[in-house]
Amino acid sequence: MKRFAQLLETLALTPSRNRKIEALAEYFATTPDPDRGYALAVLTGALSFAHIKPARLKEVVLAEVDPHLFALSYDYVGDLGETIALIWPHTGGTRALPALSDLIELLNTTAKSDVAALITELLTSAAINERWALVKLATGGLRIGISERLAKTALAEMSGIDLKEIEEIWHGIKMPYGALFSWLEGKSPKPDIHHTARFHPLMLSNPIDEERDFDLLDPADFAAEWKWDGIRVQLILGAGEVSLFSRTGEDIGAAFPDVTGSVFGRGVLDGELLVGHALVPAPFNALQQRLNRKTATERLMAEHPGFIRVYDMLFDGDADIRALPWSERRQRLEHFFASGAQTRLDLSETIPFADWAQLGAIRRRGADENGHEGVMIKLRSAPYVPGRPKGNWYKWKRDPNLVDAVLMYAQRGHGKRSSYYSDFTFGAWRGTELVPIGKAYFGFTDAELRQLDKWVRTHTIQSFGPVREVEKSLVFEVAFDSAQLSTRHKSGVALRFPRINRIRWDKPAGEAAQLAEVEALIPAT
Structure with a gap:
């Protein structure tokens, strides 16, 4: 020890x-x-x-x-x-x-x-x-700047074995990982784990740089799809066995038996887990009702039935097709869907476009009319490569929403931020009352953090353990992806992925947003 x-x-x-x-x-x-x-x-x-x-x-x-x-x-x-x-x-x-x-x-x-x-x-x-x-x-609350990938990188450094090889078998090995270390030290062969018994590391995208990337990319070389507002999953269809993993490799099949019990075929599929009736996606807030649960109740499954919008295929039956270009994998995926009607799987549509300007217009219209998160741009010739290879997949997210909100509470951070007030709860006006709409802990520089910490300490009006209530006078310009209904917030509203875009030292708190302005951004259901 x-x-x-x-x-x-x-x-x-x-x-x-x-x-x-x-x-x-x-x-x-x-x-x-x-x-x-x-x-x-x-x-x-x-x-x-x-x-x-x-x-x-x-x-x-x-x-x-x-x-x-x-x-x-x-x-x-x-x-x-x-x-x-x-x-x-x-x-x-x-x-x-x-x-x-x-x-x-x-x-x-x-x-x-x-x-x-x-x-x-x-x-x-x-x-x-x-x-x-x-x-x-x-x-289990380490908070010491260590991620699973960093630990795997250290194993690669120790052994000289490529990180991708380690990731290939990672989710098929069991602690205390004797077989893993034996292989890493050259004492035994690489563990042989069947592809249906393990999670396969996902291919990730890079944000598009609108000012630079579009000048270098030929639109004819790329395909586009909608960016769906769910959670990334991998579905493994084996012989009489179905597994469902989150993007980090967590087995979430038990929480979505309505999905795993209704799908059929053989292969490994990549897609987005959504909820909604008749394969029509409901807002992310509906999916949240079913996340982070070990099991699902009959009521929840009836109210928010799960399904997967599939956009890639890693294995076709027992054939590993990850080395094939996206266009060929897409053909195989379409053939998979043509071979039988699925009630809990849906094929993600591709978006025809002639140039980047046209795709940009489609992206804006999809965000305004349907609440789409944006579009994915995929190189037609790209193989399926674990990690975040450059030049293969891009995400072009919709422009963030912005709202001016008032700082209400501040809480100490963790790890290297444990001495600073760095977690901020902010609110909007409902008449003359401030009601909380979200919490953010990033979006500011280290220098701004020190300024904010000093401001919190000198403007505290009440303390509750590690939380301080502050004077309602500092305004944040908050960027967020979407607004949604929430029974957990007094305001009835919550912001998705909020981050502090700007500190409005200059703006009076009375000029911050009214709650009605935020409610107007909630997608219609």
């Missing part, structure tokens, strides 16, 4: 991406199995503990520490793990903690009624950095 705690400390304190990769690669190369495998699982979010939640950890600490002191400390530090590590009143470092693999087994097998005693013992035994690592391990 000591080495893992040192690794987490290094990663948390190192802003350099390359240095993080070096630290990870060194750890994986010098740490024995199965500890390095469990470390990989923790770093990539593949490991969780059913009986250990942040609330349980707080209970343990509050049994030893004055609640008011803890609240003040947590408010100042902004990170639960760091707060517990610093405030725990018992002398640490008195004995060595178990190895990482043994510790994980202990956390997994301890009865719920004994968890509090176990956590108390571990925190008392641990040194300060080990306490912090323990909390991070137990809650």
